[in-house]
Amino acid sequence: MKRIGFFILMGLIFINKVDAEQPVKNVKAFNVQTKESKVFWTGKKVSGKHTGEISLKDGEIVLNGNKFVSANINIDMSSIICSDITNEQWNKKLIGHLKSDDFFSVEKFPESNFKTTQFTKIQNAKPDEANYTVKGILSIKGISHEITFPAKLEMRNDALWVDALLSVDRTKWDIKYGSGSFFDDLGDNMIHDMFEIKFQLVSRIN
Numbered sequence: 001m002k003r004i005g006f007f008i009l010m011g012l013i014f015i016n017k018v019d020a021e022q023p024v025k026n027v028k029a030f031n032v033q034t035k036e037s038k039v040f041w042t043g044k045k046v047s048g049k050h051t052g053e054i055s056l057k058d059g060e061i062v063l064n065g066n067k068f069v070s071a072n073i074n075i076d077m078s079s080i081i082c083s084d085i086t087n088e089q090w091n092k093k094l095i096g097h098l099k100s101d102d103f104f105s106v107e108k109f110p111e112s113n114f115k116t117t118q119f120t121k122i123q124n125a126k127p128d129e130a131n132y133t134v135k136g137i138l139s140i141k142g143i144s145h146e147i148t149f150p151a152k153l154e155m156r157n158d159a160l161w162v163d164a165l166l167s168v169d170r171t172k173w174d175i176k177y178g179s180g181s182f183f184d185d186l187g188d189n190m191i192h193d194m195f196e197i198k199f200q201l202v203s204r205i206n
Helices: 002-021 088-099
Strands: 027-032 038-045 048-064 067-082 111-121 132-140 143-156 159-169 191-204
Touching: 048 159, 048 191, 067 088, 067 132, 111 143
Parallel strands: none
Antiparallel strands: 027 048, 027 191, 038 048, 038 191, 048 067, 067 111, 111 132, 132 143, 143 159, 159 191
16 A cells, blocks of 8 residues: 555656646737837826826736736836926926936936736726736835736737826835925925826737
8 A cells, every 4th residue: 555655646746747847838928119108197286286207118018828927117217207397497397306316316216117916807897997906016216115006908909008097105115205294384385195107008029
């Protein structure tokens, strides 16, 4: 009986080893098309808000069959622009301030990054609604925190599209300028901690 048990055990080990060594099939890497993709930001304060865009440096979304495996997106922080201030001088002043150490410290940290850790399919999602919950790590100024947000992921012809709208608490990444959570008596100069990011990513297999 001991010999039979030994051979059964060895057989199971061999089967598991063969399975582990089988190559992953149907893995596809979609490269983010930086010129077609859009990332919009909105920052709000007591007296109003500012809006703008920022560009992606590069990125990749990996699928295994129809299952989303991972995404890795690099953001070019030096590309930030403001879209609501028409006065060139004031526009330039705001962008300079956003790039300074009061906000994103762009000279020290020219890139931000987002890496996914989990994709969870939303059951019974309507065609015009988010169909996945995405979880991942957002790194800004060398500081990393987990974020979770709903997103719509779908194939359109030969491209993979990702649409999402999320709110992020900037103070978690040491962006505390004008925050009522850390400074008193700011009045109309107070800037809300939460800022919005809306993005539309277009990715293709090159």
